[in-house]
Amino acid sequence: MLRLNINGRGHNVDVEPDTPLLWAIRENIGLTGTKYGCGVAQCGACTVHMDGVATRSCALPASAAVGKEIVTIEGLARNGVLHKVQKAWIDHEVPQCGYCQAGMIMAVTELLKSKPKPTDADIDREITNICRCGTFQQVREAIHAAANT
Numbered sequence: 794m795l796r797l798n799i800n801g802r803g804h805n806v807d808v809e810p811d812t813p814l815l816w817a818i819r820e821n822i823g824l825t826g827t828k829y830g831c832g833v834a835q836c837g838a839c840t841v842h843m844d845g846v847a848t849r850s851c852a853l854p855a856s857a858a859v860g861k862e863i864v865t866i867e868g869l870a871r872n873g874v875l876h877k878v879q880k881a882w883i884d885h886e887v888p889q890c891g892y893c894q895a896g897m898i899m900a901v902t903e904l905l906k907s908k909p910k911p912t913d914a915d916i917d918r919e920i921t922n923i924c925r926c927g928t929f930q931q932v933r934e935a936i937h938a939a940a941n942t
């Protein structure tokens with residue numbers, strides 16, 4: 794049994810210590826916004842924040858999250874108000890199938906904390922999430938829009 798803090802709430806989760814955090818979040822806690830893509834920390838679909846740092850949860854043992862603050866896409870809005878990145882995503886109609894987008898948004902929100910006005914080069918370097926629908930141009934436009942709000 795592990796104690797995980799997800800989106801400001803403590804959860805007792807019955808998993809092995811080496812169970813990937815992604816499965817604890819999805820299967821045990823039931824927050825399914827965080828997606829499984831590659832399982833080997835390459836695509837970014839499973840990105841969450843751990844103590845404020847964008848983290849690929851598919852390759853992280855759940856035990857590594859004990860004592861940390863985990864935020865998933867479900868915890869990004871505050872008091873019913875969407876994060877400015879979520880608003881920009883809607884305004885710019887970024888998602889196509891949507892599968893990669895929760896992870897993309899979690900990566901972008903962290904980027905804007907460290908670089909409030911990222912250049913295209915910053916975006917290309919820092920946002921390595923993979924979108925099979927090819928939304929990269931819309932992602933870039935929405936990041937700039939969010940940076941300017």
Ligand code: FES
Pocket residue numbers: 828829830831832833834835836837838839840849850851852
């Ligand atoms: S599912 Fe975690 S990086 Fe692809």
Ligand code: FES
Pocket residue numbers: 888889890891892893894923924925926927928
């Ligand atoms: S919107 Fe379909 S994979 Fe990115």
